[in-house]
Amino acid sequence: MIIAAHTLGCKLNYAETSDLLRRLSDEGNTIVDFHQKADLYLINTCTVTAVAEKKCRNAIRQAHRQNPDAQIVVMGCFAQVAADEIERIPGVTLVLGNDRKHLLPQILKDLPPSFLPHSSFTSPSLPFTLQYSSGDRTRTFFKIQDGCDYFCTYCAIPYARGRSRSATIEETLCAARRIADSGAKEVILTGVNTGTFGQHQGESFLDLLKGLDQIEGILRYRISSIEPNLLTDEIIDFVAHSRTFLPHFHIPLQAGSDHVLQLMHRRYDTALYAAKLEKIKSVMPDACIAADVMAGFNGETEEEFQKVLTFIDSLPISYLHVFTYSDRPGTAALKLGEKIPIPVRHEHTARLLELSEKKHKEFIASQLGKTRPVLWESTPHSNDQAIKQSSNQTMFGWTDNYIRICRPYDTTLVNTIEAVEISPKNIVRED
Ligand code: SF4
Structure with a gap:
C-alpha cells in the first residue's frame, strides 16, 4: 500500500506518527509525502485550539481531493473528542481515538470493512x-x-x-x-x-x-x-x-497575572515561576528558556494584560510560544470569568508575538561571540523553502542552548558535535 501521513499539533503526535510509519514501512508499505496520491492517508489530529481543529478538517478534505478512492484514517486528540463529527466528513474510513491508534498496523490488515469506533476517553485503563x-x-x-x-x-x-x-x-x-x-x-x-x-x-x-x-x-x-x-x-x-x-527548558507560563492563573487552575503563581527561572540562570547562565503563553483568556482585561507584558519582560525568557484562547467544548472555562472579545484576543496575541521577537533578539545578542557545541544534522529541518533549496550546499544544527546554526556542507560532520563560535553569519532565523 502507498501511505501518506499528516501530523498536526505537538511533538508527541509527531513521535507517534513517525513510529507508526516506521512500523508500516517495515511491513512493506511505501511511505510518500502527504501531497502525493496515496492509497491510505493517516491524519494525526490536534484539539488544542479551534484553529487546530480547522486544520484537521482541511487536511481530511485535501486527502479526499487528492484521491477520492483512498482510505482516510483520522486519529489522535480531535478524533477522540469529535469522532461523530469526523465520521461524517466525506472520505473518512476510520476514526481512531488515542486509545486505539497504536493498533493501526494490525487494524489495517482488515481495512476497509472493519470499523473500530472510538472508545471512552475517560477509561482509566488507556x-x-x-x-x-x-x-x-x-x-x-x-x-x-x-x-x-x-x-x-x-x-x-x-x-x-x-x-x-x-x-x-x-x-x-x-x-x-x-x-x-x-x-x-x-x-x-x-x-x-x-x-x-x-x-x-x-x-x-x-x-x-x-x-x-x-x-x-x-x-x-x-x-x-x-x-x-x-x-x-x-x-x-x-x-x-x-x-x-x-541547558534548554520549555516551561509553560500561560498567564503572567496571578488572577488569571487562578482562573486557569494552574498549580503555581508568578512568584514560583520567576523563582524557577532565577534558579536555572544561577546554575546555567546561557540556558535557553521558552515559555507557552495564552492570549485573551477569560479575565485578561487590559490591566491584567499589562501585568503579563511587564512580568514576561522582567524574566530571562528567550522566546514565547503564543496561543490565542478559544473555547473548548466541555471545559470549565466556558463558565468562568469575564470573556474577552475575539478581536482583543488577537490584539493581545500580536503584542505577545512582538515581545517574543524582542526577547529572542536579546537572547541571541547575549550569545554572540560565545562558543557552543553544535550537533550537525543529516537532513534539513525546516519548512523554510529557502533553506530547503540551499540544503545541498548548507548544513544545519542546533547549539546546546537551542540556537539554529548553519555552515557549508561537510559530510564528515553529519551527526557529530562541533564547538562553534556564534556569529551573525552562522545564525539561522526560522520564522
Ligand atoms: S497541564 Fe493543563 S494545559 Fe497541560 S495538558 Fe494538562 S490540563 Fe492541559
Whole structure:
C-alpha cells in the first residue's frame, strides 16, 4: 500500500506518527509525502485550539481531493473528542481515538470493512506505548509519558488523551537503548505532562533522567516541556551537572497575572515561576528558556494584560510560544470569568508575538561571540523553502542552548558535535 501521513499539533503526535510509519514501512508499505496520491492517508489530529481543529478538517478534505478512492484514517486528540463529527466528513474510513491508534498496523490488515469506533476517553485503563520518531538519524522525539490529570480550566487535552501514565523506568531505558542503537545522538523527551512521569507507579521523573544520562551512545537530551511546579531545584541542578542534558527548558507560563492563573487552575503563581527561572540562570547562565503563553483568556482585561507584558519582560525568557484562547467544548472555562472579545484576543496575541521577537533578539545578542557545541544534522529541518533549496550546499544544527546554526556542507560532520563560535553569519532565523 502507498501511505501518506499528516501530523498536526505537538511533538508527541509527531513521535507517534513517525513510529507508526516506521512500523508500516517495515511491513512493506511505501511511505510518500502527504501531497502525493496515496492509497491510505493517516491524519494525526490536534484539539488544542479551534484553529487546530480547522486544520484537521482541511487536511481530511485535501486527502479526499487528492484521491477520492483512498482510505482516510483520522486519529489522535480531535478524533477522540469529535469522532461523530469526523465520521461524517466525506472520505473518512476510520476514526481512531488515542486509545486505539497504536493498533493501526494490525487494524489495517482488515481495512476497509472493519470499523473500530472510538472508545471512552475517560477509561482509566488507556494503554501506554513507548514510541519514538525516526527519519532524521540525528534527533529523535521519544514519547515517555501520555495523558494529564491537571484539568486546567481551558484545556481539553485530559479528555482527549486520558489520565497521566507512562511505562516503568526500566522499560523506558530499554527503549532508549534501542534509540541509541539506531544511531540518533539527540533525544527530545516528550509527553503531555512530562514531569508526572512515573507518579502512578511510585517512580520519579528525576530518577528516569539519571538513568537516561547513563545510556551509552546518546550524547544529548532535551526535556520538551515541564510544568513549573514539577521542575524541582533537584532537577535543575541535575541538568546543570549531567553528562547529556542540555541547558534548554520549555516551561509553560500561560498567564503572567496571578488572577488569571487562578482562573486557569494552574498549580503555581508568578512568584514560583520567576523563582524557577532565577534558579536555572544561577546554575546555567546561557540556558535557553521558552515559555507557552495564552492570549485573551477569560479575565485578561487590559490591566491584567499589562501585568503579563511587564512580568514576561522582567524574566530571562528567550522566546514565547503564543496561543490565542478559544473555547473548548466541555471545559470549565466556558463558565468562568469575564470573556474577552475575539478581536482583543488577537490584539493581545500580536503584542505577545512582538515581545517574543524582542526577547529572542536579546537572547541571541547575549550569545554572540560565545562558543557552543553544535550537533550537525543529516537532513534539513525546516519548512523554510529557502533553506530547503540551499540544503545541498548548507548544513544545519542546533547549539546546546537551542540556537539554529548553519555552515557549508561537510559530510564528515553529519551527526557529530562541533564547538562553534556564534556569529551573525552562522545564525539561522526560522520564522
Ligand atoms: S497541564 Fe493543563 S494545559 Fe497541560 S495538558 Fe494538562 S490540563 Fe492541559
